[in-house]
Amino acid sequence: MRVFLSFILAVVLFSACQNSAKKSSSSGENVSLTAAGATFPLPYYNLAFKDYTKKSGTLVTYGGIGSGGGIRSLKDKVVDFGATDAYLSDDKLAEMPGEVVHIPTCMGAVVIAYNLPGVDELKLSDVLLEKIFMGEITNWNDAELKANNPGVALPDLEITFVHRSDGSGTTYIFSDYMTKVSKKWADEVGTGKSLKWPVGMGAKGNPGVAGTISQAEGAVGYIGSEFAFAQKIQTAKVQNSSGEYILPSIESISAAAQGEIPADTRVMLTNSSDPASYPISGFTWIILYKDQAYDGRSMAQAKATVEFLDWMVSEEAQAQAAKVNYAPLPEAAVQKAKAILRSVTYEGKTILE
Amino acid sequence: MNSDKITKTVLFSVSILILMLAAGMLYSLVGGAIPAFKEFGLKFIFSGEWNPTEGEEKYGALPFIVGTLMTSFGALILCLPLSFSTSLFLGEYFRGTRVARILGLLVDLLAGIPSIVYGLWGFYVLRPALIEIGFGGRGFGIFTAALILAVMIIPYATSLSNEIISMVPNDLKEAAYSLGATRLEVITSVTIPNARSGIVAGYILAFGRALGETMAVTMLIGNTNQIPTSFFGTGNTMASVIANQFGEADGLKLSSLIAIGLLLFLITGIINAAGKLIIKKMN
Amino acid sequence: MKSTFAWKDHTSRRLLKDKAVLVGVVVLSLITISPIVLIISKLVAEGYQQISLDFLIKNTPDTFEAMTAVANGEKIPGGIANGIVGTLLMVTLASAIAIPIGVLTGIYLYENQGKFMANLTRNISDILQGVPSIVLGLISYLWVVKHITNGFSALAGSVSLAIMMLPMIVRSTEETLKMIPQTLKEAALALGVPYHKVILKVLVPTGFSGLSTGILLGISRILGETAPLLLTALGSSIINLDITQPTSAVPLLIWEFYNDPNMIGLIWSSSLLLMAIVLILNIVSKQIAGKRN
Numbered sequence: 001m002r003v004f005l006s007f008i009l010a011v012v013l014f015s016a017c018q019n020s021a022k023k024s025s026s027s028g029e030n031v032s033l034t035a036a037g038a039t040f041p042l043p044y045y046n047l048a049f050k051d052y053t054k055k056s057g058t059l060v061t062y063g064g065i066g067s068g069g070g071i072r073s074l075k076d077k078v079v080d081f082g083a084t085d086a087y088l089s090d091d092k093l094a095e096m097p098g099e100v101v102h103i104p105t106c107m108g109a110v111v112i113a114y115n116l117p118g119v120d121e122l123k124l125s126d127v128l129l130e131k132i133f134m135g136e137i138t139n140w141n142d143a144e145l146k147a148n149n150p151g152v153a154l155p156d157l158e159i160t161f162v163h164r165s166d167g168s169g170t171t172y173i174f175s176d177y178m179t180k181v182s183k184k185w186a187d188e189v190g191t192g193k194s195l196k197w198p199v200g201m202g203a204k205g206n207p208g209v210a211g212t213i214s215q216a217e218g219a220v221g222y223i224g225s226e227f228a229f230a231q232k233i234q235t236a237k238v239q240n241s242s243g244e245y246i247l248p249s250i251e252s253i254s255a256a257a258q259g260e261i262p263a264d265t266r267v268m269l270t271n272s273s274d275p276a277s278y279p280i281s282g283f284t285w286i287i288l289y290k291d292q293a294y295d296g297r298s299m300a301q302a303k304a305t306v307e308f309l310d311w312m313v314s315e316e317a318q319a320q321a322a323k324v325n326y327a328p329l330p331e332a333a334v335q336k337a338k339a340i341l342r343s344v345t346y347e348g349k350t351i352l353e
Numbered sequence: 354m355n356s357d358k359i360t361k362t363v364l365f366s367v368s369i370l371i372l373m374l375a376a377g378m379l380y381s382l383v384g385g386a387i388p389a390f391k392e393f394g395l396k397f398i399f400s401g402e403w404n405p406t407e408g409e410e411k412y413g414a415l416p417f418i419v420g421t422l423m424t425s426f427g428a429l430i431l432c433l434p435l436s437f438s439t440s441l442f443l444g445e446y447f448r449g450t451r452v453a454r455i456l457g458l459l460v461d462l463l464a465g466i467p468s469i470v471y472g473l474w475g476f477y478v479l480r481p482a483l484i485e486i487g488f489g490g491r492g493f494g495i496f497t498a499a500l501i502l503a504v505m506i507i508p509y510a511t512s513l514s515n516e517i518i519s520m521v522p523n524d525l526k527e528a529a530y531s532l533g534a535t536r537l538e539v540i541t542s543v544t545i546p547n548a549r550s551g552i553v554a555g556y557i558l559a560f561g562r563a564l565g566e567t568m569a570v571t572m573l574i575g576n577t578n579q580i581p582t583s584f585f586g587t588g589n590t591m592a593s594v595i596a597n598q599f600g601e602a603d604g605l606k607l608s609s610l611i612a613i614g615l616l617l618f619l620i621t622g623i624i625n626a627a628g629k630l631i632i633k634k635m636n
Numbered sequence: 637m638k639s640t641f642a643w644k645d646h647t648s649r650r651l652l653k654d655k656a657v658l659v660g661v662v663v664l665s666l667i668t669i670s671p672i673v674l675i676i677s678k679l680v681a682e683g684y685q686q687i688s689l690d691f692l693i694k695n696t697p698d699t700f701e702a703m704t705a706v707a708n709g710e711k712i713p714g715g716i717a718n719g720i721v722g723t724l725l726m727v728t729l730a731s732a733i734a735i736p737i738g739v740l741t742g743i744y745l746y747e748n749q750g751k752f753m754a755n756l757t758r759n760i761s762d763i764l765q766g767v768p769s770i771v772l773g774l775i776s777y778l779w780v781v782k783h784i785t786n787g788f789s790a791l792a793g794s795v796s797l798a799i800m801m802l803p804m805i806v807r808s809t810e811e812t813l814k815m816i817p818q819t820l821k822e823a824a825l826a827l828g829v830p831y832h833k834v835i836l837k838v839l840v841p842t843g844f845s846g847l848s849t850g851i852l853l854g855i856s857r858i859l860g861e862t863a864p865l866l867l868t869a870l871g872s873s874i875i876n877l878d879i880t881q882p883t884s885a886v887p888l889l890i891w892e893f894y895n896d897p898n899m900i901g902l903i904w905s906s907s908l909l910l911m912a913i914v915l916i917l918n919i920v921s922k923q924i925a926g927k928r929n
Contacts, residue, residue: 034870036788042892059873061881062871069866078786205894207894323700324898
């Protein structure tokens with residue numbers, strides 16, 4: 001019993017010592033960064049952040065607790081920056097205790113995945129998408145589906161729609177697209193991280209939806225692109241605003257950002273006008289306070305944060321994105337991001353030149 | 354001062370800690386839940402609507418309350434015969450033998466399986482198995498969730514009851530044997546009445562565990578935010594909806610989720626109190 | 637007994653009932669352990685290839701390493717050392733908080749049966765058991781992350797885990813002590829032994845087996861909890877021993893692996909490791925309990 005107690009005491013004292021050791025040496029060297037937020041870019045962030053730590057010695061820890069969690073953590077000032085798949089609206093910005101800026105870090109897309117053995121190619125126009133996801137078309141051998149996919153052997157199989165049960169940026173991007181292309185959807189369902197779904201069942205997380213679809217013949221749903229690419233799931237071709245049927249790929253996703261990007265980078269890229277673009281694509285952002293001198297935050301911490309984010313939009317980091325099935329930022333977006341980073345201040349002075 | 358007095362004071366102050374903990378938790382939860390109750394009033398508890406669409410947000414707790422009660426009671430009912438038999442096996446019939454040690458170990462291992470693994474196993478193994486048996490649909494639903502919950506709570510009910518049963522004084526049992534009672538009769542007339550308090554405690558803890566389980570349930574229940582239409586349909590529970598939506602929620606939705614957490618707190622209290630009352634009446 | 641099927645004979649009916657119930661108990665007990673056998677075999681089947689010394693001492697790989705390994709049909713490199721250390725750290729800390737409080741509260745409840753305060757405490761403890769782990773995580777986020785460590789930390793994680801363990805320990809302590817014959821306690825008191833010594837030297841040792849069951853169940857449960865740690869400990873890619881900093885844990889890693897399409901294969905081996913820890917804990921504590929008898 002005594003041995004047990006002294007062991008516990010030793011562990012507690014040991015970790016307390018670690019803590020004070022860190023405090024005394026944090027005058028300048030070896031800061032570490034903590035961040036939390038979206039799960040959508042998690043694999044890419046894990047890779048990039050680890051690379052940065054190796055390069056610079058600054059530890060960057062990231063927790064994929066969801067965009068809402070990221071926003072909340074930033075609001076509570078318990079992280080250096082947050083990550084979110086949906087940019088903060090003006091209302092939400094007003095709720096934050098200080099001005100918040102958005103830095104896009106990469107692009108991804110939402111793909112329409114399906115499970116139909118033997119069907120290698122599936123073209124779904126926006127009308128068909130609306131009808132399937134709102135429950136009007138209930139069987140794969142429906143006449144309208146057949147008409148749009150001549151020569152494809154569509155079976156007599158019930159359609160099962162699988163959506164996300166948890167709130168997510170993936171749902172947000174998907175519903176934003178649906179709202180833009182379908183008036184019925186816009187009226188009855190709308191855009192949001194979680195929705196009142198007219199039909200279908202919910203599964204938790206990308207793996208949940210992907211797993212459910214792969215185990216159920218006739219299932220169809222939406223999942224994040226890097227998931228679909230990595231697990232080689234059957235994806236449908238979606239019609240973009242120029243009328244082309246496009247398969248999601250790194251190139252077609254990047255093409256979606258070729259249009260006008262506002263200076264603060266807060267824009268939804270769905271249904272882009274570029275003819276080579278995949279229409280259900282979007283940015284994912286990192287958010288931080290414009291004025292970094294809050295709550296006794298040290299200059300070293302602020303500097304480390306901004307330098308890190310500058311690296312994230314650099315060519316080196318962006319090259320990593322494609323390696324793990326994310327689309328890198330187009331040049332225009334990188335320029336805007338760098339400009340924003342150079343407007344971040346500490347006690348009135350900008351941190352980066 | 355008298356050393357006994359010191360001891361009594363120490364014991365008293367430590368238990369106050371638990372009360373303070375609970376009070377603090379209630380305070381934080383109530384604080385977070387107030388916006389929801391201000392917006393929806395007490396109707397929140399009985400409303401079956403769950404609409405997260407911006408601009409027309411409307412939330413209600415009823416579907417989740419029903420889902421929670423159905424899965425937890427279902428789990429308890431499914432678990433009861435199994436865990437009770439096992440505790441008799443371990444604590445009475447085969448107490449002290451090697452078989453009991455191994456079996457006991459296996460049961461305790463059930464408690465150590467991460468809840469996410471239960472969810473994964475349920476998703477990849479149990480669900481297809483249920484579809485095979487002729488379940489229909491995609492295998493998700495209240496029943497599947499209750500089944501996995503039953504497995505999860507077995508160790509809590511079993512281990513505690515088993516310990517308590519094995520602690521029943523031998524002389525009481527021997528007195529009964531000497532009067533010519535069979536094993537079964539000793540169990541029903543001596544062991545169980547003597548160990549009743551502990552056995553019930555085990556089941557209350559097991560039930561509490563079922564009420565609060567998130568991960569495993571959320572992967573198997575189908576996550577439809579409406580009142581379940583049947584035991585084999587899909588639905589959602591309070592813990593599961595909180596776990597699902599919490600990461601992305603803010604504002605009114607966050608407040609509604611916290612309100613649901615608060616309601617779960619209250620419902621647990623009510624059911625526990627009711628259960629204890631019933632047991633008392635049965636004496 | 638001469639005739640075996642004399643239904644009208646009361647005694648042989650009793651004996652038959654006795655045997656029937658015994659058979660029923662055995663059958664149901666076997667059914668009870670079938671899930672664990674099934675689950676463990678699934679874990680072993682899917683996960684054993686990944687287990688190696690590397691798995692225990694290296695930190696988590698990144699998604700690219702995993703992707704290339706899977707594409708080449710190789711074993712995914714790296715391991716879960718950061719998770720193992722984090723889990724051990726937080727579980728030890730949580731136990732250090734919960735065990736003394738839980739046991740002492742259980743003793744208090746045992747000594748004060750029927751009193752109002754005791755009943756209230758007992759009921760509150762039972763209610764706490766039903767609080768979803770994510771709500772406890774939220775509470776710990778509000779109290780520790782926001783106000784004490786001003787950031788995600790192992791301490792916050794430990795606090796949420798400690799709260800989860802408490803009800804189990806409190807109740808099992810109380811119920812175990814209640815089963816100890818009063819004569820034992822009275823004899824010690826009659827000999828003039830001071831009260832705290834009666835607790836430490838007579839009651840606790842006698843009830844050790846029951847106490848350790850409760851503690852063990854509590855520890856087993858928190859070893860596998862993910863939800864609260866997401867909001868409190870956040871995770872880390874390296875080993876961390878500083879309790880005011882974010883730290884990883886095996887269930888957190890399992891969650892990360894699950895959400896990463898390239899690393900999803902690692903969930904089985906990580907779970908297997910957790911089970912191994914639970915197994916070792918169980919065996920060790922049963923040994924200790926056995927010695928005391």
